[in-house]
Amino acid sequence: MDSTRRLRVERLSARALVTNYIHELSERHNGGGEHREPSIDLRRSNPLKETDVRIGIIGGGKIGATAARLLVDAGHEVAIANSRGPGTLGELVDGLGERARAADAAGAAAFGELVLVAIPFGRYRELPAEALADRTVIDAMNYYPQRDGNYPELDADHTTSSELLAAHLPDARVVKAFNTMLWSTLRDAGKQGPREERLALFVAGDDPDAKDQVTRLIEEIGFAAVDTGGLADGGRRQQMGSPLIRLDVTTREAEEALSRAHS
Numbered sequence: 054m055d056s057t058r059r060l061r062v063e064r065l066s067a068r069a070l071v072t073n074y075i076h077e078l079s080e081r082h083n084g085g086g087e088h089r090e091p092s093i094d095l096r097r098s099n100p101l102k103e104t105d106v107r108i109g110i111i112g113g114g115k116i117g118a119t120a121a122r123l124l125v126d127a128g129h130e131v132a133i134a135n136s137r138g139p140g141t142l143g144e145l146v147d148g149l150g151e152r153a154r155a156a157d158a159a160g161a162a163a164f165g166e167l168v169l170v171a172i173p174f175g176r177y178r179e180l181p182a183e184a185l186a187d188r189t190v191i192d193a194m195n196y197y198p199q200r201d202g203n204y205p206e207l208d209a210d211h212t213t214s215s216e217l218l219a220a221h222l223p224d225a226r227v228v229k230a231f232n233t234m235l236w237s238t239l240r241d242a243g244k245q246g247p248r249e250e251r252l253a254l255f256v257a258g259d260d261p262d263a264k265d266q267v268t269r270l271i272e273e274i275g276f277a278a279v280d281t282g283g284l285a286d287g288g289r290r291q292q293m294g295s296p297l298i299r300l301d302v303t304t305r306e307a308e309e310a311l312s313r314a315h316s
Contacts, residue, residue: 105129106270109165109188111158111180115236116193117171118145123243123274125152132156132164136172159184167266169193169231170218175201177218186224189263193231194218195293213288215257226263229288230256230271230278233298242301243275251277253307255297257287277304281311 106129110117113135121131130152133142139155146153154164162168162184170180171193196207196214206212219227231239233255242252254276258264268278281287281297290297296310 107132107164107166108270109156109161109163109168110134110171111161111168112171112193113142113145114171116231116239117169119236119240120169120171120193120231121145121149121153123239124270125149127270127273128152130154132161134158134161136176162188167191167270171231173197173201174214177214178221180218180221182222182224185222188225189260189266190218190222190225190227191231191267192218192227192229195232197293210289213284213292215284215288215291219259219284226258226260227284228256228258228260228263228267229281229284229291230254230267233291233295233300235299235301238301245275248272248277249304251275251304252301253277253279253304255279255281255287255291255307255311257281257284257291259283277307279304279307279311 108124108129108131110121110131110133113133117133117135121133124131131149132154133146133149134156135142139157139160142155146155156164158179159181162181165188167189168185169191170177172180174194174196177194192215194214196204198204198208204214204217207214207217215227215229219225231254234252238252244251254271256264256267256271256278257280258267264280268280271278281290289295290311292298296313297307300307300310302310
């Protein structure tokens, strides 16, 4: 075969390989050839997201419902539970669409690879420890003595609410997040674009892999995760009364505030 013909064959072969590869990627993205209309939601095209994640949400209040909307819009599946039972969640789930379902607490825990907990802290012992084993649990709770009753170990600053949760869930990986921002800011202020232009969501935890999982979710919904440390030190920086609570700032401002909190 002369060199001109060989070059032509090689170009055709290369073109075929590229075409096949693009076809395979397209089928994989569309679920084995099933046609889907292209989405215009920028959150779904976030390069950080490698695959859809199943997320359980225990708590159907403003933080839980807002997080459910953001996560569904980012392309994830959610199962959401509240204290009144799945039958009371019909309107919320219908509004979220086909990626959402209602469940009880154990069902939401079993459903999720990650589980966000957004219930009054005083009820944390009701969480199903066995169902939450081997899960990354996102602790979005805050301790309010007037609502939750007094916990002497918290009032004396001997421990943090997240450490109490971790003790109740010994086989889970607890990450403190989604507790420092008002639900309305969480609903409205996420945006794509450079990390330094996004509002910060603070994250604390002892398991680096679990913290990375939660960080990716935060980035997908349009915020920037800022690491405050482990559950003991970071948990204290994220509890009520801390300067970081309700601090709606960019990442640079958040890191400056965190540096001041360290000093």
